[in-house]
Every structure is written in structure tokens, then in C-alpha cells.
Amino acid sequence: MFGTNERFNLTRATYSRRGSHPIIFEDFNTPGLLRITSNRAGDPMAATDFLFDVNLTVDGAPVKYTYFADEGSLRLEADCDCAWAEIAITDRNHVRYRGENAGLQLVLRSATGGGARACRGIHAALDGSGWEGEFGKHGKLLVKAIAGAALATAVYDEEKGAFSCVKFDFLPDAETGEFEAVIHEFFGARPCFCDDYEPFDELVDNNKADYAAFAQKYADAAPGYEGIAKYAKWVIWSRRSATAGAIKEPMILFQNDWNAVAASWQQSYNAMPMLEDPKEAWRQICTLFAYQDERTGRLPGMLTYTGPNNAGMQPPFQGFALDFIIRTNGEAFLEQLTPSECERMYPKFAKWANFWTTYRSAGRGDDVTAILSPHESGWDDASVFKDGFPAIDPNTLAFLVLLFENVARLAEGCGKTAEAKEWNKRAEKLTQTLIKEHWDGEKFVTTVKGKAVDSKSLACYQPIILGKRLPQEIIDKVAEKLTEEGELLTEIGLASESMTSELATFGISFVCGRVVGPQNMILTVGLKSAGKDKEADLIARRFCDHVKREGVILGYAPYDYYPATGKKADQQIPPHPADGWPWSSWCANSFMTMATAIIAK
Secondary structure (H helix, E strand, C coil): CEECCCCCCCCCCCECCCCCCEEEEECCCCCCCEEEEECCCCCCCCCCCCCEEEEEEECCEEECEEEEECCCCEEEEECCCCCEEEEEECCCCEEEEEEECCEEEEEECCCCCCCCCCCCEEEECCCCCCEEEECHHHCEEEEEEEECEEEEEEEEECCCCEEEEEEEEEECCCCCCEEEEEEEEECCCCCCCCCCCCCHHHHHHHHHHHHHHHHCCCCCCCCCCHHHHHHHHHHHHHCECCCECCECCCCECCCCCCCCCEEHHHHHHHHCCCCCCHHHHHHHHHHHHHHCCCCCCCCCCEEECCEEECCCCCCCCHHHHHHHHHHHHHHHHHCCCCHHHHHHHHHHHHHHHHHHHHHCECCCCCCCECECCHHHCCCCCCHHHCCCCCEECHHHHHHHHHHHHHHHHHHHHCCCHHHHHHHHHHHHHHHHHHHHHHECCCCECCEECCEECCCCEHHHHHHHHHHHHCCHHHHHHHHHHHCCECCCEECCEECCECCCCCCCECCCCCCCECEEHHHHHHHHHHHHHCCCHHHHHHHHHHHHHHHHHHCCECEECCCCECCCCCCECCCCCCCCHHHCCCECHHHHHHHHHHHHHHCCC
16 A cells, blocks of 8 residues: 555555554655654644654675555565565554564654754663663653564763663574564553564454444545545544543544644544544544533543643534434434533533634623634634634634534433524524625635634635525525636646735645645535535535545645636645645545545445
């Protein structure tokens, strides 16, 4: 699936496994060199000190290699076919290694030129089982041989007060030419590690079986997208977190390499394509509520292994996800909403809805909100926010309408009929306010201090997520605008800023020009819910076709120049690891939603 000569090699994707921390990637600046690190501390791969070069050795010296990987393991082969090594990642905090007629060497090398400074010390284990290394916030490693030998080298620079060289060598047995080794990671006191490891081939088979079981959560992709769907499901699977540190139950991380975070709204749109496993989809939507502020009802914006991050916040996406899943897989999903589940989650969802209308109230005495940051809408750098804050954003209002309706569903499910009616009443009133005050006949407008913001953003059409709750004339106009060639619609999907806008940028922006996975998914889901199947299919196919060509990248530059000015675009095509927005589960699950539920089969 991933290899030296594969189209989507590991310079763009990172190699990992469900429920694990180690990640492997090919160094963008040194083609052919694999490197291994961990996502547990949350450091981006370009800034971490805890990074090991992976060298294949023959007679103790590094040699060039090619690699191939699938969901089971990663294999390195020297130019001669008889010298190879293999790496298999487990979900039990250890990595297995083996090889034949070759050794494997791991060399600690900081990504920022700090040498081996991540190391705090190395010593031989007192029981003779191998080597123990201390790496500060990254934890500890136990390195041991199962067959052959494991050696450690550590050079301390007295002048700098830091290690200048740290490496581990796995060497083959002199008689068999084979080696096998394991590296355990742990924190605190060393646990008791059992020497009874399963056969290596059995571990590889178990990894493949684990992926195959995970892949069953998704419906079949539309014809022509089967191969890239397998790939997208692997990306999601390999970014599914361990239950460790502050993460109390499995979530899906944004990335392993740049931002190893479980984003609040992401957990809900990860749930959307899991149509064959309603129980898991519901669990995924509910995960962040374990970290809800009891006083205010707020959910954290992001979560890492080290704890929740309350510095930012993301939109109330849960209602939109539930609306889609119930419309698409209603009967099976509704079976999850038992009276006891509704009783458990209704107060949490209600607090979350009331957080917005209380702490983001526009001060009008109704449910209209005024957000204080673009991140609260999901449109981080969109031109609709160029006039500042507080801003009354129709997208947030639309999310709230769908959240209110699903709070009502939960209330009804646990016998609180009167409360359910009140939530539905609030949803209907907010829908009418959104239409009356924010639709200008051509688009939905964001307002600041009562004045409409002049914008050509794709965000101006996202309230289409309300589907047939909107008047038909609005639905028709939005569908017309979204399928007008050369404005928002490009050859590869919907651009997040009109191509006629001088504000469009394909550089480091998130949603001010690029063609971005989540936004294309949200808009096509909205169009389909509004009965515009043809238009939704057109856009989704363009986006998914480009994913087939370029991979599951968060955002793509649609052109190498800016149509509004003719100037050369400040973004390489396709994006690469130095871009900062590479391979991500955000794009993978957005693709899966479109490929399984939007594109006609």
C-alpha cells in the first residue's frame, strides 16, 4: 500500500497502527530515509527531539534500501534480495523488529539540529534483559533482543551537558543470519514485560485482521472509488488513538505527525461515514462529552494525550452529524438511542446547546449567537470574518438549529415530552430568524454590528445543511451558486473562497481559497438533504476524483495561479509535508462520507 515506488509513499502519509503511538515516515529532505518517532507528547515531526533515523545495515554498515508497507508491517530491502528487515507496530506499547542477513540501526537525531539531546540517560537493564533509555517527556524505552543481539551506543558531551550520539543496533545471529528484537515504551516504574511474544507472522496477521474489522464499519464506496476508499479507511484506522493519558476512550486524531489532536467537531464527522456500525458512530459523537465543563456546558476544542485544550473552541457539529446519520441509516441508528442512553446524554447535549445561547448570546433575548473567534464557526480564516468580532454567523446558527432538534430527540427518548417540544420550538424560531435576517436573496451573510460583511466565501452557502427546512427558492439559488463554473466550483471541487476574489489564497490558509475536504463534505451533505442530488453528486465526484489522484490531503490548491489576478500561486501543487496540512483523517473521513453516501451508486 505504501512503498518507495508507490504513488502515495511515506513522505506524505505516516505509517502507524490503531491504538499505538509510534509513527514512521520518509524524510522529505532526505529521500529514501525512514524515521520513527511517537505522537504521545504531541510534538510535530518537524520540531521534535525524539526522532530516530532507521538504517538497514549489512556487516554493520548502513546500506540503501527500498521499503514496502501494508496494514500488517513495513519491510526494508537492500539492493540484494537476501538482506531485509521488517517492522510491525502493536497496540500494546511495543514495536517488533526482525531481519535476515541484515541488521537494523536506530539513530536518535533531533529534527531541529539538537542531536541526541532528548536522551536523559541509557543503562543496561539490571536483569540483563536489554537496555533502558530515559527520554524526558517522551517516556522510557526498553530495547531488547529476542534473537541475535541488541547493542546501545551513547556518547555524552560534557561541554554541552547533553548526549551527542545515541543509537541502538540490532545485529543478526552469526549462525542463522537472523535477528529479532522489541522496543517497549513506558512511563514511570518499569512494568513487568513478558518474554512470551507471539510469532512475528502472527502479529502481522493480527494487524491485518484488526484493520479489516475496522473497515467493516463503512458502507461500500461508489464504483471506481474502492481502492482509494481502502486507503482512506487505513488513514483513519492508523490515527485512531490509544486509551492512554488524558484520552479516556478511543478517538480519531487529526494527524499523527503535525497535529496529534482529537478535535471536538472532528469526532462527529468521523462518525458520519460509520454507517455500518451505528453503535460506534454514536460512541464517536459522544466522546468529548466526557470532558464537558459541568458549570458552563462547554466542550474542549481539542484533546491530546496530555489533556484537553480549552484555549479554542469548535462549532456544535453534533446535531449536523446526527441529522445526516439518522436520514441515511435511520432505523439501525435509532436503535442506539434507548431510553437509558437518552437519559444519559440528554442533559449533556442540552448543556452544550445552552452554552452557546448563554455564553455566546448576541444579547437580543433569543437564541441568536455572536461568536468571538472564527474557529467557533469552523471557518478559521474565512473572509466572512474580515470585519472582526463579535460576529453573528449564519453557519453557527444553522448548526444550532440541528443541535436543538437532536436535543429534542434525546428529550423525547427519555420521556421529557414537554422539554422536547420547547427545543423543537426554539429550533423552528431560530431557523426563521436565520432566513429573515441573514438571507439577502443571493447568499447568507455574516453581520458585525448590524452590518453585512461583504464576502465571496463558500461559508455564505453552508446553511444549506438545513436542507428542506429552507424555502425552495433559497435551495435553488444555493444549488445554482455552488455549481457555477469558475466562481466557487473548480475542476477539483468547491473552493473555500471564490476564484474571482482577490482575497483567495492557496498558501498557508485553511479555508480562504483551498479546496478543503470537510467543507466539500458539509456542502454536499447539505445539498443532498435539500433534494439536490445531482448537484451534490457533481461536486462530490470532482473532489473524490482528485483524492484518487493526489491522496487524502486536507486542502488542495485548485490552480497554480490566482484566477482573479493572474499571479502565480504561493502554493506548490500538490501539497507536501512542508506544507503543514498534509495527510489527515479529516480528509479521509470526508471522502468516505461522500464516496459512500453522496455519490450515486
